[in-house]
Amino acid sequence: MDTVTQMLFGATVAQAGFRRRLGRKAMVAGALLGMVPDLDVVVGWVAGPFANWQYHRSLTHSLLFGPLVGPLFGWLFWRLHRAMVQERPDVANRDTLRAWIWLSILALITHPLIDLFTSYGTQLLWPFSTYRFAINAMPIIDPLYSLVLVVALLFGSLRARPALAQDVAGAALLFIGVYSCMGWAINDRVQQIAAEQFDGPAEIDAYPLLFQPYYRRVVALTPEAAHVGYYSVLNPKPITWQTFPQERSTATNAVAATEQAVLFRWFAMDKLLWREESDGNGGRLVEATDLRYGLQGNADIGFWGIRARVGPGQEVQGPVEVFAIPRDSSRAAFRRFWAELTGW
Template identity: 30%
Template sequence: MDSVTHLALGAAVGMAVMGRRTAVWKAALWGAAANTLPDLDVLTEHGDAISNMVLHRGATHSLFWLTLLSLPLGAAIARLHGEQALWRRWWLAIWLALVTHPLLDLMTVYGTRLALPFSDWPFAVGSIFIIDPLFTLPLLAGAAWALASRGGGRALQANAAGLLLAGAYLAWTVAAQAQVERMARASLAVQGIAAEQLLVTPTAFNTVLWRVVALDGSRYHEGFYSLLDGGRAMHFDAFDRGSALAPALRDIDGVQQVAAFSKGFYKLHAEGDELFVTDLRMGQEPAYVFNFAVAERHSPVQPLARPEQRSESPELRAGLDWLWRRALGEELAPPR
């Protein structure tokens, strides 16, 4: 999730756990800092753009390592403020602030390695976009009220209410995702598309309009469904996954990394003499966040020494206009 959300979540968790045992600003400050801490891994350079992508949300998002870190960190904060008698409470607040970061990231489609060092599987639910105001605003409102009121009883209740509303919204996203998946599978069956794998994720900033990607052999199918569509069947557009390029590119390390990290939701394609691998999970046809040049078309294919990210940005105004109108249930073809 975005940095503002992590700051708000950490502050809310810190204040909820510490209550009136310490100054609310201390609980909010350290909670916000702890919830932000795991994303410092973005400062690490892993050598190329693909490695930077797939190794983000790695060890710093491990529940095991964060749990180990929480004990000395909580004790140090208690000692710093002369509150050694509260060190267990500080430990609990810091532990929860730390682990709720990767647990929230888990709900996005990106992939979070929660189980390191025991497993490097990138877990992902994919029920919420990385920026969703309906999740963040209750946290901000509750935390701001508690801070402005300096921790009065009702203010702390408002903070708790913000956490509960945000949690309820997360539960709603999972339920909505399941509903859209049922609709997608029914629509695919009617259209005779045998999906080997199915991806269901919300579009930007909302959980009303959803994007569905179905893998079908050498093709992938993209469709959109709004919860305001009134139950009408989904329409899917078919695209080539670039299977013809697979023999030439399958041994390139960057392609293998994207294939594994995306759990198979990727495509290969050529633009002139350059060959690309694209993660199909983030973005929509034809504009994707993680699009990498990995080789040049020669005989044989020549891998690039350092893969280069070539993100494609859609025309913002037209994209937002389509998003708004399509979310409201209007039948519109996606911008291509």
């Protein structure tokens, strides 16, 4: 999920479990802790997109990160809490320290767990495995998901009874759990429908589109082509497939063997479309696009990819570069999206 939602979620976890014991300061701490794992994006800012693909959602998103680092954060928050409320003799006791430690562990460990429900891929078992786990249940940004957390936190920030504030936060977390599982079920259903409608064997995956869980982009991948379609459970109708041929040549093999392409293939979880064309100088321009993310219009095949030039001798010339495909953000595109989602 996006970092703002992660902060909201961390604060809600803190409100649900620790509002009565630690007060409203727990919510602030939970929000800060919810942001911590996403600080790994700094690597990408410094070292570029390839480093971001490799290291984002790895160390800080491992299931080990919270239990190992959480006690340190808990101790720091406990020390800060003790310094701020010196007039209360009970804040220095072991129960309070234990509460801060558990708050920190839970806020850090729930971060990768809700990321698991998106398509990006999360290395939950790092460093023992670099496998990228993804359920494809929820979009990275969902306004309803975030709004429920905001409402719970607004209630908790008021001078309401702490026990009631905890109950409201618990109800919000329960809603998020049910909502996410609903998105998971929708995805499985759309994949089943796509398999029934697609003519022939294929590896079929459905992916959530922007801001909601009901409208899905479907990719049917075969050795010869990638077939892309869209399906909304709110507006069911036959899937119209677009076909994009999959290039398999010496030139694409040369690019696929590069270190950058191997990394990109791992990052994209092997969901790639390979294309090539003449570069006008006797060589070929080869591109690989990540098929997991896309949108109707300019970006039907994806949002980003890599490209490289291959010379007449089938050698890769120059660096392997990252490119982005622009998305149609016009009002007409939004109206089309809404009409396909709802049927209105």
